[in-house]
Amino acid sequence: MKITVPLLVRRYFVPLVLFAIGVFFQLVVLPNSFPASHYDVLGLERFATVEKVEDAYSKLSSKWLSSLNLPTPAEFVKIRYAYELLTNGEWKRDYDLFAIDEQRHVIDETIMRHAGESYLKVNLPLLYSNWSGSMDQDLDVLTLENFGSIVGGSKAMLTMVFSFGSHRCATFMNSWTRIGALLDGVANTGAVDVANVQLASFFAERAFNKQPIFRNGLPALIAFPPNCASSNCYIRYNGDLSVDAIIDWLATSVLGLPRILYYSKDSLVQKFFLNSGMHKIKILFFSKTGERAVPFLRQAAKEYSTYASFAMVLWKQEDSSVWWNMFQVDSAPALVIIKDPGVNPIVHYGNLNSSQFFELMEKNKYQELPQLRSTTSMALGCDAEGFSLAGSNVETWYCAILAGRPGQTLNKMRDTMRRIQKTLRDDADANGNKVSVEASAAVAAMKANRLSFAWLDGGVQKDYCLFYLHKLENIYETCGPSDYDSKDVPRLFIVRYKRNSVEHELRPKKKPNSFWSAFDKENSNLASQIVAVYNGTVDIQEVIQWISWIVEDGDKSTMHPYFIGAAPALIPEESTTFISRSTQSIFSTGNGLKDRVLDICTSLYEFRRDPRIGPMFFLASCISFGAIWVRSSSQPAHSAEVEDGTTATRNQTNRRRKTSTTDIPPSITDAVPSDAHQLLPSDSDSE
Template identity: 50%
Template sequence: MAGDSAAKIKAYAVPVVLFSLSMLYQLVLLPRAFPPSHYDVLGLKTYCSMEEVKEAYENLESKWNSGLEVPTTTEFIKIRYAYELLTNSVWKRNYDVFGINEQDHVLEKLSQQYAGEKFSNIALPLLRTVASDTGDYAFNVITSKEFQSMFQDSKPWLLQVYSSGSNQSAQFANSWKRIAALLNGVANIGMVELGEVQVAAYLSERKPMGRFFFRNVVAFPSGCKTSDCLIRFEGELSVDAVTDWFAMAVLNLPRIFYYSKESLGPRFLAKSSPHKVKVIFFSKTGERATPAIRQAARDYWNYATFACVLWREEEFSVWWNTFGVESAPAVVFLKDPGLKPLVYHGSVNDSWFLDVLEQNKQQELPQLRSLTSEELGCDARGYSRAGRDTLTWYCAILAGRLGPELDSMRETMRRVQETLSKSSELKAASEDEHSITAAVALKSKRLTLSWLDGETQK
């Protein structure tokens, strides 16, 4: 019997010990691992009412005024901070549900500022309220009801989760408007107020202990309709950071890199494919290219390559002598060797840029490639650019290894093409019947002049 009892005690000992350790961890160790909440500072239960907060503070205040208790400066600042936070309905809601405590930096700042002072000398209130009205910056606000039907559009969504009582949201307002303008046409933009608790919680991360972790900006990629695939922004809240993140993480668009006057030649121009048009943006601000421009870079990848340059006044002579750029913003198109750069000064409108890019996507003397052979009318299995009914067409091809000599011949051939294209001048200046015939064929799209890299396009 004694042996059976010992066996039973031994069998139950391990579970009992583990249970005891678990309770010790949850009731003693775990709470101590977290700093006291603002409710703890006032000696209150979490999530109690504002009336209870006011009552607790008034009780403490009466003790201070009577001299029964004299708080230290740091103690008073913590208590007063908790009181102001928890008696503001919006701040209390944000703190209770999402743990938002965006002005907590003032605790240390004020403790240092009033070190050695009497608590009665501390200027009140401690916390700053938002001066602007929500209507000043909130637009396209999405409610719980509208949230259910907002995914009908195939475009991705970018949402800002904001609070009407948040200083951070008010300060971010102008940046958000700029972001919305930059993403116009490529994404849907919306805002969700934290008062829409169900939607805001859905967009937030669920952390241990049941607390929601709030993110200011979230995105739903195209085709994403649930929180399982949404993407949360975790960087600095700035126009450049948010738009760059959205362009890369959500739209999968390429980044257009910045180059200096020292690196533009060896790292961009020298490494770009010779058949591609080089497009260079000059910027005064250093902001990244807009998502629309980056989408164009992806769509025209077979035709053009893109770069950015930060404009510096002291480098004016370099860019003027190299490309003819006299100020920023500006866009430069570099095409064939020997051809003068195309320079456009002024701000870049997305639709205007797409039109100009389409007009200049090809070099004047295009490279013959498998991708473009049929488009150029140089594919014997295809058809002429003049149409399928054309029986005879011509393709004159210059071939050679990349280098100065090939560049020179490309320039010569381009000039021949330019001369033939001016058929009226040709007729007046030449009696050469063959030249006139070639000019007619070029004009009717039955003649194409092109070049190829004899080394790599064997």
């Protein structure tokens, strides 16, 4: 039986391909993945001593001087490079222990420069080593003793692995100093010298043969997230060594801080002011360089997202008139804090450090007239479950609330309330005149932190607004969405809070008989409340006198009706509106998809140096060949003929042709004889 060649190739195609790949890997890929080491160039064994390196180079030099076996420029450059590298103690240590050879590009550059010339024209030395002096600065070098006590804390840790013999490290030192300054208050920094082999090996990557290496050379940057102290959770930086890129990577990938976006003069109002919420102050950073925000600013954007929205603006001289008219800013860098509509912004020129900026934020995190919200009611002293701004020892305190739907009418009233608040705080009006005696009670309460002011968004906080103002006529002009009524009428009311156990004990127990009395439930943790609504004009002096009368009467009288009940909960505003709309998509808490893909590609690239890959392909080829041979040998003998596709088919056709048809009985489908005729029945109508 003859088996054709195409059938044999088709049958054993897979093992043949595996065998070919194994041969290609062993003869082409693997040799090119292991270029001759610098020891091989000098004809020495691995890790030879400096003395042996000098002896080997001396022997080669003597041959060249005797005009025997003159080297080509390429040969000379490789030998000279190996000699200079392996006779420098720091370079040799880095090369032997961590395969660091950052000046290897010098070989190719020098060979190209002196191609076709004599080796004597090559300028020596090839390698420059006079840069260690630039690294003699105050580095916070970690040791095994203090490393364990620094990492694993509540702050992140950025570590740099460096070598005093590295030119790249010497060049990077100024950037490292600046990185440490920018991370002040956000993350700790530390440096590890590769001379500390045990600690440096902890930060090194591992080759296929488990040798510690730094694939991207030195300096190597490794970050420990908060509460991380092992190699299982630290994150390695593989990007550009620019300060801006490193800071952005640490803030975004390690600390999970939001980016603060840049806006132009055309997009600032539409995309920032209108989308960042009326209840927040606005923080603008004017920058000349266009660099990303430093980490402590981004940390503030995250921590103060409830109170403030942040934006960056690139300063351009041609836009200076626009910024002056809008914010009274005439140069950069500058920080602008915008607290309320119609209020002059706070402008600070120059750079701020972390402590200065957070101190400034604490002083200005509220609007001049703060908004009453779920996150501010306790801090403003406007919650029956809380206490006054003066502390828990004060029994009676007051909260003046301006309620209404956002708009021009409410903004005018907010401006009036800000002036009233400032007058009572300063005990003098805008002209410096002292407040009248009739307002002394309000001034005293203001100075004692027993009186606070706030405004309420009646559209969003409809239930809360109706709870206190439900007895007024046309209440939907103040409370509820604007589609209830086209007219907006802000209203001012004061809530007196009082904590008095006697009042609570004397209060009669009754069942709720209406929707509003359902909120009037017993709760020993709630202060009693009395509500007074202002019905006068918007004259500042008249409003101040009314507030003072309410405070004086509330402090003295105990006969007013009161209630101890929980008001409807304030609807939480989206405290991270600005972050979620503009920066949440760029939050990151670890390695992203790009980093994972890069790790996979790096691992695949490392496999080319693994000598086990070729034999694995050979083994797979043998297993596949054996499996196919066993399967084909176990088939019946006639299966080969069937596979041939010709003999079996021909035999079957011949057998069908030889089959006799004489024994087949006639059927109604046989051909009709020419002389046949049809016999008609006797009752037929035919003639």
